[in-house]
Amino acid sequence: MSGEMDKPLISLHLxxxxxxxxxxxxxxxxxxxxxSGDFARSLATRLVGSGFKVVVGSRNPKRTxxxxxxxxQVTFQEEAVSSPEVIFVAVFREHYAxxxxxxxxxxxxxxxxxxxxxxxxxxxxxxxxxxYLASLxxxxxxxxxxxxxxxxxxxxGPRDGNRQVPICSDQPxxxxxxxxxxxxxxxMPVDMGSLASAREVEAMPLxxxxxxxxxxxxxxxxxxxxxxxxxxxxVLQPYMQESQNKFFKLPVSxxxxxxxxxxxxxxxxxxxxxxxxxxxxxxxxxxxQRFPDWLDHWLQHRKxxxxxxxxxxxxxxxxxxxxxxxxxxxxxxxxLAVKQVLANKSHLWVEEEVWRMExxxxxxxxxxxxxxxxxxxxxxxxANSLNWREFSFVQSSLGFVALVLSxxxxxxxxxxxxxxxSRYKFYLPPTFTLTLLVPxxxxxxxxxxxxxxxxxxxxRIRRGxxxxxxxxxxxxxxxxxAEKTSHV
Numbered sequence: 001m002s003g004e005m006d007k008p009l010i011s012l013h014l015x016x017x018x019x020x021x022x023x024x025x026x027x028x029x030x031x032x033x034x035x036s037g038d039f040a041r042s043l044a045t046r047l048v049g050s051g052f053k054v055v056v057g058s059r060n061p062k063r064t065x066x067x068x069x070x071x072x073q074v075t076f077q078e079e080a081v082s083s084p085e086v087i088f089v090a091v092f093r094e095h096y097a098x099x100x101x102x103x104x105x106x107x108x109x110x111x112x113x114x115x116x117x118x119x120x121x122x123x124x125x126x127x128x129x130x131x132y133l134a135s136l137x138x139x140x141x142x143x144x145x146x147x148x149x150x151x152x153x154x155x156x157g158p159r160d161g162n163r164q165v166p167i168c169s170d171q172p173x174x175x176x177x178x179x180x181x182x183x184x185x186x187x188m189p190v191d192m193g194s195l196a197s198a199r200e201v202e203a204m205p206l207x208x209x210x211x212x213x214x215x216x217x218x219x220x221x222x223x224x225x226x227x228x229x230x231x232x233x234x235v236l237q238p239y240m241q242e243s244q245n246k247f248f249k250l251p252v253s254x255x256x257x258x259x260x261x262x263x264x265x266x267x268x269x270x271x272x273x274x275x276x277x278x279x280x281x282x283x284x285x286x287x288x289q290r291f292p293d294w295l296d297h298w299l300q301h302r303k304x305x306x307x308x309x310x311x312x313x314x315x316x317x318x319x320x321x322x323x324x325x326x327x328x329x330x331x332x333x334x335x336l337a338v339k340q341v342l343a344n345k346s347h348l349w350v351e352e353e354v355w356r357m358e359x360x361x362x363x364x365x366x367x368x369x370x371x372x373x374x375x376x377x378x379x380x381x382x383a384n385s386l387n388w389r390e391f392s393f394v395q396s397s398l399g400f401v402a403l404v405l406s407x408x409x410x411x412x413x414x415x416x417x418x419x420x421x422s423r424y425k426f427y428l429p430p431t432f433t434l435t436l437l438v439p440x441x442x443x444x445x446x447x448x449x450x451x452x453x454x455x456x457x458x459x460r461i462r463r464g465x466x467x468x469x470x471x472x473x474x475x476x477x478x479x480x481x482a483e484k485t486s487h488v
Contacts, residue, residue, distance in 0.1 A: 031047055035056075042155045045068075048072055057076065081105045088114055122199075142195060166201045222266070230431055252323070256316060268438040273302065309371065317364075370399075373398060374395060403442065410435060
Protein backbone atom coordinates (compact mmCIF):
# COMPACT_ATOMS: atom_id res chain seq x y z
CA MET A 1 0.00 0.00 0.00
CA SER A 2 1.32 3.41 -0.92
CA GLY A 3 0.61 6.55 1.04
CA GLU A 4 1.48 8.22 4.34
CA MET A 5 1.37 4.93 6.26
CA ASP A 6 4.41 3.69 4.30
CA LYS A 7 6.57 6.47 5.69
CA PRO A 8 8.62 5.33 8.71
CA LEU A 9 8.30 7.17 11.99
CA ILE A 10 12.09 7.32 12.26
CA SER A 11 13.80 8.95 9.33
CA LEU A 12 16.73 7.18 7.70
CA HIS A 13 18.78 10.37 8.00
CA LEU A 14 18.36 10.30 11.78
CA UNK A 15 19.39 6.64 11.99
CA UNK A 16 22.42 7.00 9.71
CA UNK A 17 23.62 10.22 11.34
CA UNK A 18 23.81 8.63 14.80
CA UNK A 19 27.17 6.87 15.01
CA UNK A 20 26.06 4.95 18.12
CA UNK A 21 23.50 3.11 15.99
CA UNK A 22 25.97 2.03 13.34
CA UNK A 23 27.98 -0.60 15.21
CA UNK A 24 27.23 -2.83 18.20
CA UNK A 25 29.92 -4.84 20.04
CA UNK A 26 29.89 -8.57 19.32
CA UNK A 27 29.64 -9.43 23.03
CA UNK A 28 26.45 -7.35 23.43
CA UNK A 29 23.34 -9.29 24.53
CA UNK A 30 21.14 -10.30 21.63
CA UNK A 31 17.43 -9.37 21.53
CA UNK A 32 14.84 -10.38 18.97
CA UNK A 33 11.90 -8.39 17.62
CA UNK A 34 8.95 -9.83 15.72
CA UNK A 35 7.31 -7.07 13.70
CA SER A 36 8.32 -4.22 11.43
CA GLY A 37 5.88 -1.43 12.33
CA ASP A 38 6.59 1.98 13.81
CA PHE A 39 6.87 0.64 17.35
CA ALA A 40 9.25 -2.13 16.26
CA ARG A 41 11.47 0.40 14.47
CA SER A 42 11.56 2.73 17.47
CA LEU A 43 12.19 -0.19 19.81
CA ALA A 44 15.06 -1.45 17.66
CA THR A 45 16.61 2.02 17.62
CA ARG A 46 16.39 2.37 21.40
CA LEU A 47 17.78 -1.13 22.00
CA VAL A 48 20.72 -0.58 19.63
CA GLY A 49 21.46 2.77 21.26
CA SER A 50 21.38 1.06 24.66
CA GLY A 51 24.03 -1.46 23.67
CA PHE A 52 21.95 -4.46 22.61
CA LYS A 53 22.41 -6.55 19.49
CA VAL A 54 19.04 -6.58 17.72
CA VAL A 55 17.67 -9.16 15.30
CA VAL A 56 14.38 -8.22 13.62
CA GLY A 57 12.10 -10.87 12.18
CA SER A 58 9.97 -9.80 9.23
CA ARG A 59 7.89 -11.55 6.58
CA ASN A 60 9.57 -9.39 3.95
CA PRO A 61 13.04 -8.46 5.23
CA LYS A 62 14.23 -7.01 1.93
CA ARG A 63 11.49 -4.38 1.91
CA THR A 64 11.79 -3.41 5.58
CA UNK A 65 15.56 -3.64 6.11
CA UNK A 66 16.14 -0.03 5.06
CA UNK A 67 13.74 1.26 7.73
CA UNK A 68 15.79 -0.04 10.65
CA UNK A 69 19.20 1.05 12.01
CA UNK A 70 22.10 -0.36 10.08
CA UNK A 71 23.32 -2.10 13.24
CA UNK A 72 20.09 -4.11 13.48
CA GLN A 73 19.95 -7.38 11.55
CA VAL A 74 16.68 -7.76 9.61
CA THR A 75 15.93 -11.31 8.54
CA PHE A 76 13.10 -13.83 8.31
CA GLN A 77 11.13 -14.63 11.45
CA GLU A 78 12.48 -18.19 11.70
CA GLU A 79 16.07 -16.98 11.80
CA ALA A 80 15.33 -14.05 14.10
CA VAL A 81 13.98 -16.22 16.94
CA SER A 82 16.65 -18.91 16.81
CA SER A 83 19.38 -17.38 18.99
CA PRO A 84 17.92 -14.55 21.22
CA GLU A 85 16.53 -15.53 24.64
CA VAL A 86 14.33 -12.43 24.87
CA ILE A 87 11.99 -11.69 21.98
CA PHE A 88 9.68 -8.69 21.68
CA VAL A 89 6.36 -9.51 20.03
CA ALA A 90 5.42 -6.24 18.29
CA VAL A 91 2.40 -7.44 16.31
CA PHE A 92 -1.33 -7.05 16.82
CA ARG A 93 -3.42 -9.65 18.65
CA GLU A 94 -5.12 -10.88 15.47
CA HIS A 95 -1.70 -11.83 14.06
CA TYR A 96 -0.62 -13.94 17.03
CA ALA A 97 -1.90 -17.11 15.38
CA UNK A 98 0.45 -16.54 12.44
CA UNK A 99 3.38 -17.07 14.82
CA UNK A 100 2.29 -20.56 15.85
CA UNK A 101 4.58 -22.05 13.19
CA UNK A 102 7.49 -20.80 15.32
CA UNK A 103 6.43 -22.75 18.43
CA UNK A 104 9.39 -25.11 18.36
CA UNK A 105 11.96 -22.32 17.93
CA UNK A 106 10.28 -20.22 20.66
CA UNK A 107 10.16 -22.99 23.27
CA UNK A 108 11.73 -21.90 26.56
CA UNK A 109 12.22 -18.27 25.48
CA UNK A 110 10.90 -15.04 26.99
CA UNK A 111 8.22 -13.31 24.92
CA UNK A 112 7.65 -9.65 25.72
CA UNK A 113 4.17 -8.60 24.64
CA UNK A 114 4.04 -4.87 23.81
CA UNK A 115 0.61 -4.79 22.16
CA UNK A 116 -2.40 -2.73 23.21
CA UNK A 117 -6.05 -3.52 22.50
CA UNK A 118 -8.55 -0.96 21.34
CA UNK A 119 -11.25 0.09 23.78
CA UNK A 120 -13.75 -2.13 21.98
CA UNK A 121 -11.37 -5.10 22.02
CA UNK A 122 -10.65 -4.57 25.71
CA UNK A 123 -14.36 -4.81 26.50
CA UNK A 124 -14.93 -7.69 24.10
CA UNK A 125 -12.17 -10.05 25.33
CA UNK A 126 -12.10 -11.27 28.90
CA UNK A 127 -8.44 -12.24 28.75
CA UNK A 128 -5.64 -9.83 28.05
CA UNK A 129 -3.46 -9.92 24.94
CA UNK A 130 -0.57 -11.23 27.03
CA UNK A 131 -2.67 -14.05 28.50
CA TYR A 132 -3.90 -14.96 25.02
CA LEU A 133 -0.30 -15.04 23.78
CA ALA A 134 0.66 -17.28 26.73
CA SER A 135 -2.15 -19.68 25.85
CA LEU A 136 -0.84 -19.98 22.28
CA UNK A 137 2.74 -20.59 23.46
CA UNK A 138 2.57 -22.60 26.70
CA UNK A 139 6.27 -23.51 26.52
CA UNK A 140 7.28 -19.84 26.59
CA UNK A 141 7.39 -17.30 29.40
CA UNK A 142 5.28 -14.26 28.53
CA UNK A 143 6.04 -10.83 30.01
CA UNK A 144 3.79 -7.81 29.57
CA UNK A 145 5.86 -4.64 29.27
CA UNK A 146 6.48 -1.42 27.29
CA UNK A 147 2.85 -1.16 26.16
CA UNK A 148 2.45 2.23 27.90
CA UNK A 149 5.48 3.66 26.08
CA UNK A 150 4.81 5.28 22.72
CA UNK A 151 6.98 4.92 19.66
CA UNK A 152 7.84 8.61 19.91
CA UNK A 153 9.05 8.21 23.51
CA UNK A 154 11.27 5.33 22.44
CA UNK A 155 12.62 7.44 19.60
CA UNK A 156 13.12 10.74 21.47
CA GLY A 157 14.24 9.19 24.75
CA PRO A 158 12.59 8.73 28.16
CA ARG A 159 13.39 12.28 29.23
CA ASP A 160 10.65 13.49 26.87
CA GLY A 161 7.98 11.06 28.10
CA ASN A 162 6.88 8.88 30.96
CA ARG A 163 9.78 6.90 32.40
CA GLN A 164 7.72 4.24 34.16
CA VAL A 165 7.30 0.83 32.50
CA PRO A 166 4.78 -1.51 34.20
CA ILE A 167 5.95 -5.12 33.99
CA CYS A 168 4.04 -8.27 34.91
CA SER A 169 4.74 -11.98 34.49
CA ASP A 170 4.33 -15.29 36.27
CA GLN A 171 8.09 -15.89 36.29
CA PRO A 172 10.22 -13.64 38.55
CA UNK A 173 13.38 -14.43 36.55
CA UNK A 174 11.76 -13.24 33.32
CA UNK A 175 10.54 -10.04 34.99
CA UNK A 176 14.02 -9.43 36.33
CA UNK A 177 15.57 -9.85 32.87
CA UNK A 178 13.09 -7.46 31.23
CA UNK A 179 13.46 -4.99 34.11
CA UNK A 180 17.22 -4.90 33.59
CA UNK A 181 16.64 -4.19 29.91
CA UNK A 182 14.25 -1.36 30.77
CA UNK A 183 16.84 0.17 33.10
CA UNK A 184 19.51 -0.11 30.41
CA UNK A 185 17.17 1.73 28.03
CA UNK A 186 16.71 4.57 30.53
CA UNK A 187 13.26 3.63 31.86
CA MET A 188 12.00 2.85 35.34
CA PRO A 189 10.46 -0.64 35.65
CA VAL A 190 7.43 -1.05 37.92
CA ASP A 191 6.57 -4.57 39.10
CA MET A 192 2.83 -5.13 38.62
CA GLY A 193 2.79 -8.75 39.82
CA SER A 194 1.66 -11.82 37.92
CA LEU A 195 0.44 -12.03 34.34
CA ALA A 196 -3.13 -11.76 35.64
CA SER A 197 -2.42 -8.03 36.02
CA ALA A 198 -1.82 -7.71 32.28
CA ARG A 199 -5.44 -6.72 31.68
CA GLU A 200 -5.04 -3.79 34.08
CA VAL A 201 -1.73 -2.83 32.46
CA GLU A 202 -3.33 -2.91 28.99
CA ALA A 203 -6.13 -0.66 30.25
CA MET A 204 -3.68 2.10 31.23
CA PRO A 205 -3.22 3.56 27.71
CA LEU A 206 -7.00 3.50 27.22
CA UNK A 207 -7.66 5.84 30.12
CA UNK A 208 -8.22 9.48 29.26
CA UNK A 209 -6.86 11.66 32.06
CA UNK A 210 -8.24 9.53 34.94
CA UNK A 211 -6.96 11.92 37.62
CA UNK A 212 -8.83 14.81 35.99
CA UNK A 213 -12.31 13.27 35.88
CA UNK A 214 -13.52 14.30 39.34
CA UNK A 215 -11.91 17.79 39.33
CA UNK A 216 -13.30 18.50 35.86
CA UNK A 217 -16.80 17.42 36.88
CA UNK A 218 -16.47 19.59 39.99
CA UNK A 219 -15.44 22.62 37.92
CA UNK A 220 -18.25 22.06 35.41
CA UNK A 221 -20.78 21.66 38.22
CA UNK A 222 -19.68 24.91 39.84
CA UNK A 223 -19.76 26.69 36.49
CA UNK A 224 -23.32 25.52 35.74
CA UNK A 225 -24.56 26.51 39.21
CA UNK A 226 -22.98 29.97 39.19
CA UNK A 227 -23.98 30.57 35.56
CA UNK A 228 -27.62 29.74 36.34
CA UNK A 229 -27.49 31.94 39.44
CA UNK A 230 -26.05 34.90 37.50
CA UNK A 231 -28.56 34.34 34.70
CA UNK A 232 -31.46 34.66 37.13
CA UNK A 233 -30.02 37.81 38.72
CA UNK A 234 -28.62 39.68 35.70
CA VAL A 235 -30.90 38.59 32.85
CA LEU A 236 -34.14 37.06 34.06
CA GLN A 237 -34.91 39.56 36.83
CA PRO A 238 -34.61 42.68 34.59
CA TYR A 239 -36.72 40.96 31.92
CA MET A 240 -39.53 39.97 34.28
CA GLN A 241 -39.67 42.96 36.61
CA GLU A 242 -38.36 45.83 34.47
CA SER A 243 -39.20 44.58 30.94
CA GLN A 244 -35.57 44.98 29.89
CA ASN A 245 -34.11 42.57 27.36
CA LYS A 246 -30.58 41.76 28.52
CA PHE A 247 -30.16 38.34 26.97
CA PHE A 248 -27.19 39.72 25.02
CA LYS A 249 -25.18 39.34 28.24
CA LEU A 250 -25.25 35.55 28.07
CA PRO A 251 -22.22 34.93 25.80
CA VAL A 252 -19.72 37.28 27.44
CA SER A 253 -20.90 39.21 30.47
CA UNK A 254 -22.55 36.36 32.37
CA UNK A 255 -19.67 34.02 31.52
CA UNK A 256 -17.16 36.59 32.73
CA UNK A 257 -19.09 36.96 35.98
CA UNK A 258 -19.18 33.20 36.45
CA UNK A 259 -15.52 32.35 35.72
CA UNK A 260 -13.98 34.23 38.69
CA UNK A 261 -16.51 32.63 41.01
CA UNK A 262 -15.48 29.16 39.85
CA UNK A 263 -11.76 30.00 40.00
CA UNK A 264 -12.07 31.47 43.50
CA UNK A 265 -14.03 28.56 44.95
CA UNK A 266 -11.74 25.99 43.30
CA UNK A 267 -8.68 27.71 44.77
CA UNK A 268 -10.22 27.55 48.24
CA UNK A 269 -11.03 23.86 47.70
CA UNK A 270 -7.31 23.25 47.12
CA UNK A 271 -6.48 24.28 50.70
CA UNK A 272 -9.67 23.20 52.48
CA UNK A 273 -8.70 19.48 52.66
CA UNK A 274 -5.40 20.44 54.31
CA UNK A 275 -7.36 22.33 56.96
CA UNK A 276 -9.68 19.36 57.48
CA UNK A 277 -6.72 16.98 57.71
CA UNK A 278 -5.03 19.17 60.33
CA UNK A 279 -8.25 19.42 62.35
CA UNK A 280 -8.63 15.64 62.16
CA UNK A 281 -5.08 15.10 63.41
CA UNK A 282 -5.69 17.50 66.29
CA UNK A 283 -8.88 15.69 67.21
CA UNK A 284 -7.30 12.23 67.07
CA UNK A 285 -4.04 13.31 68.66
CA UNK A 286 -1.97 11.27 66.22
CA UNK A 287 -0.85 11.17 62.61
CA UNK A 288 -0.78 7.38 62.37
CA GLN A 289 -4.48 6.91 61.57
CA ARG A 290 -5.63 6.93 57.98
CA PHE A 291 -7.78 9.73 56.70
CA PRO A 292 -11.25 8.87 55.39
CA ASP A 293 -11.26 7.75 51.77
CA TRP A 294 -13.08 10.86 50.56
CA LEU A 295 -10.52 13.13 52.22
CA ASP A 296 -7.62 11.03 50.94
CA HIS A 297 -8.94 11.29 47.35
CA TRP A 298 -9.52 15.00 47.83
CA LEU A 299 -5.91 15.51 48.91
CA GLN A 300 -4.68 13.58 45.87
CA HIS A 301 -6.68 15.79 43.45
CA ARG A 302 -5.47 19.14 44.76
CA LYS A 303 -3.04 19.66 41.88
CA UNK A 304 -5.73 19.18 39.24
CA UNK A 305 -8.18 21.44 41.11
CA UNK A 306 -5.53 24.15 41.37
CA UNK A 307 -4.72 24.01 37.66
CA UNK A 308 -8.42 24.25 36.79
CA UNK A 309 -8.64 27.27 39.09
CA UNK A 310 -5.78 28.91 37.20
CA UNK A 311 -7.45 28.05 33.89
CA UNK A 312 -10.70 29.74 34.91
CA UNK A 313 -8.82 32.77 36.26
CA UNK A 314 -6.87 33.12 33.00
CA UNK A 315 -10.12 32.94 31.00
CA UNK A 316 -11.61 35.58 33.28
CA UNK A 317 -8.67 37.89 32.52
CA UNK A 318 -9.10 37.38 28.76
CA UNK A 319 -12.84 37.96 28.92
CA UNK A 320 -12.27 41.13 30.95
CA UNK A 321 -9.98 42.48 28.23
CA UNK A 322 -12.74 41.81 25.69
CA UNK A 323 -15.46 43.69 27.61
CA UNK A 324 -14.60 47.17 26.18
CA UNK A 325 -14.69 45.71 22.66
CA UNK A 326 -18.36 44.82 22.86
CA UNK A 327 -20.85 46.93 20.94
CA UNK A 328 -23.09 47.07 24.03
CA UNK A 329 -20.28 48.69 26.01
CA UNK A 330 -19.83 51.38 23.37
CA UNK A 331 -23.55 52.13 23.39
CA UNK A 332 -23.46 52.43 27.18
CA UNK A 333 -20.62 54.97 26.95
CA UNK A 334 -22.54 57.03 24.41
CA UNK A 335 -25.71 56.93 26.52
CA LEU A 336 -23.76 57.96 29.61
CA ALA A 337 -22.25 60.90 27.73
CA VAL A 338 -25.68 61.99 26.49
CA LYS A 339 -27.12 61.83 30.01
CA GLN A 340 -24.20 63.89 31.29
CA VAL A 341 -24.83 66.57 28.66
CA LEU A 342 -28.55 66.67 29.37
CA ALA A 343 -27.87 67.00 33.08
CA ASN A 344 -25.43 69.88 32.44
CA LYS A 345 -22.62 68.07 34.20
CA SER A 346 -19.27 69.09 32.82
CA HIS A 347 -17.19 66.92 35.13
CA LEU A 348 -18.01 63.40 36.32
CA TRP A 349 -15.58 62.01 38.90
CA VAL A 350 -16.29 59.78 41.90
CA GLU A 351 -13.14 59.56 43.99
CA GLU A 352 -14.24 56.47 45.92
CA GLU A 353 -15.07 54.51 42.78
CA VAL A 354 -11.77 55.49 41.16
CA TRP A 355 -9.74 54.22 44.11
CA ARG A 356 -11.85 51.08 44.42
CA MET A 357 -11.30 50.15 40.77
CA GLU A 358 -7.56 50.85 40.94
CA UNK A 359 -7.13 48.63 44.00
CA UNK A 360 -9.46 45.99 42.56
CA UNK A 361 -7.47 45.68 39.32
CA UNK A 362 -4.11 45.70 41.08
CA UNK A 363 -5.12 42.90 43.46
CA UNK A 364 -6.52 40.90 40.54
CA UNK A 365 -3.25 41.13 38.61
CA UNK A 366 -1.24 40.12 41.69
CA UNK A 367 -3.54 37.16 42.36
CA UNK A 368 -3.33 35.97 38.75
CA UNK A 369 0.46 36.35 38.75
CA UNK A 370 0.75 34.26 41.92
CA UNK A 371 -1.55 31.62 40.44
CA UNK A 372 0.62 31.55 37.33
CA UNK A 373 3.67 30.82 39.48
CA UNK A 374 1.80 27.98 41.20
CA UNK A 375 0.77 26.53 37.84
CA UNK A 376 4.31 26.67 36.46
CA UNK A 377 5.80 24.93 39.50
CA UNK A 378 3.20 22.17 39.13
CA UNK A 379 4.87 21.06 35.91
CA UNK A 380 6.99 17.93 36.54
CA UNK A 381 10.04 19.43 34.82
CA UNK A 382 9.95 22.45 37.17
CA ALA A 383 8.87 20.57 40.30
CA ASN A 384 11.71 18.07 39.94
CA SER A 385 14.25 20.91 39.98
CA LEU A 386 13.03 22.15 43.39
CA ASN A 387 13.82 20.61 46.74
CA TRP A 388 11.01 19.82 49.17
CA ARG A 389 11.29 23.08 51.12
CA GLU A 390 11.19 25.20 47.95
CA PHE A 391 8.25 23.26 46.53
CA SER A 392 6.37 23.44 49.83
CA PHE A 393 7.00 27.18 50.08
CA VAL A 394 5.62 27.83 46.60
CA GLN A 395 2.62 25.51 46.78
CA SER A 396 1.69 26.11 50.41
CA SER A 397 2.84 29.58 51.40
CA LEU A 398 2.49 31.36 48.05
CA GLY A 399 -0.72 29.43 47.42
CA PHE A 400 -2.19 30.82 50.62
CA VAL A 401 -1.01 34.28 49.58
CA ALA A 402 -2.87 33.81 46.28
CA LEU A 403 -6.01 32.89 48.21
CA VAL A 404 -5.71 35.99 50.39
CA LEU A 405 -5.12 38.23 47.36
CA SER A 406 -8.14 36.69 45.63
CA UNK A 407 -10.22 37.35 48.74
CA UNK A 408 -9.14 41.00 48.85
CA UNK A 409 -9.82 41.22 45.11
CA UNK A 410 -13.36 39.94 45.69
CA UNK A 411 -13.96 42.25 48.66
CA UNK A 412 -12.87 45.36 46.75
CA UNK A 413 -15.15 44.30 43.91
CA UNK A 414 -18.10 44.00 46.24
CA UNK A 415 -17.20 47.02 48.40
CA UNK A 416 -20.54 48.19 49.87
CA UNK A 417 -22.78 46.31 47.43
CA UNK A 418 -23.56 43.61 49.96
CA UNK A 419 -25.35 46.23 52.10
CA UNK A 420 -27.39 47.82 49.31
CA UNK A 421 -30.96 46.63 49.06
CA SER A 422 -31.06 47.15 45.27
CA ARG A 423 -28.37 44.48 44.82
CA TYR A 424 -30.65 41.73 46.12
CA LYS A 425 -32.54 40.75 43.00
CA PHE A 426 -35.33 38.26 43.54
CA TYR A 427 -34.13 38.43 47.16
CA LEU A 428 -30.93 36.70 46.02
CA PRO A 429 -27.66 38.08 47.44
CA PRO A 430 -24.87 39.19 45.09
CA THR A 431 -22.81 36.32 43.71
CA PHE A 432 -19.56 37.44 45.32
CA THR A 433 -21.07 37.04 48.80
CA LEU A 434 -21.63 33.34 48.12
CA THR A 435 -18.09 32.78 46.89
CA LEU A 436 -16.61 34.31 50.05
CA LEU A 437 -17.98 31.60 52.31
CA VAL A 438 -15.48 28.75 51.76
CA PRO A 439 -12.34 30.92 51.31
CA UNK A 440 -13.05 32.85 54.49
CA UNK A 441 -13.45 29.60 56.41
CA UNK A 442 -10.07 28.40 55.09
CA UNK A 443 -8.34 31.71 55.92
CA UNK A 444 -9.80 31.83 59.44
CA UNK A 445 -8.86 28.20 60.06
CA UNK A 446 -5.30 28.85 58.83
CA UNK A 447 -5.07 31.86 61.14
CA UNK A 448 -6.38 29.75 64.01
CA UNK A 449 -3.71 27.11 63.41
CA UNK A 450 -1.05 29.82 63.74
CA UNK A 451 -1.92 30.37 67.40
CA UNK A 452 1.00 29.11 69.53
CA UNK A 453 -1.08 26.68 71.57
CA UNK A 454 -2.50 24.99 68.46
CA UNK A 455 0.55 25.34 66.22
CA UNK A 456 2.83 23.72 68.81
CA UNK A 457 0.49 20.80 69.35
CA UNK A 458 0.05 20.24 65.61
CA UNK A 459 3.82 20.33 65.07
CA ARG A 460 4.35 17.72 67.81
CA ILE A 461 1.75 15.43 66.22
CA ARG A 462 3.38 15.71 62.80
CA ARG A 463 6.74 14.86 64.35
CA GLY A 464 5.35 11.58 65.73
CA UNK A 465 3.90 12.52 69.13
CA UNK A 466 0.72 10.71 70.13
CA UNK A 467 -1.74 11.82 72.74
CA UNK A 468 -2.34 8.30 74.07
CA UNK A 469 1.06 6.84 73.16
CA UNK A 470 3.81 5.83 75.52
CA UNK A 471 6.51 7.43 73.37
CA UNK A 472 6.94 11.16 73.71
CA UNK A 473 9.03 13.46 71.56
CA UNK A 474 10.55 16.73 72.67
CA UNK A 475 10.48 19.59 70.21
CA UNK A 476 13.70 21.50 69.60
CA UNK A 477 14.01 24.76 71.43
CA UNK A 478 15.23 26.44 68.27
CA UNK A 479 12.15 28.03 66.68
CA UNK A 480 13.80 28.12 63.24
CA UNK A 481 14.30 24.34 63.35
CA ALA A 482 10.70 23.78 64.34
CA GLU A 483 9.52 25.76 61.35
CA LYS A 484 11.20 23.25 59.02
CA THR A 485 8.58 20.63 59.92
CA SER A 486 6.54 19.74 56.85
CA HIS A 487 2.89 20.77 56.78
CA VAL A 488 -0.17 19.13 55.22
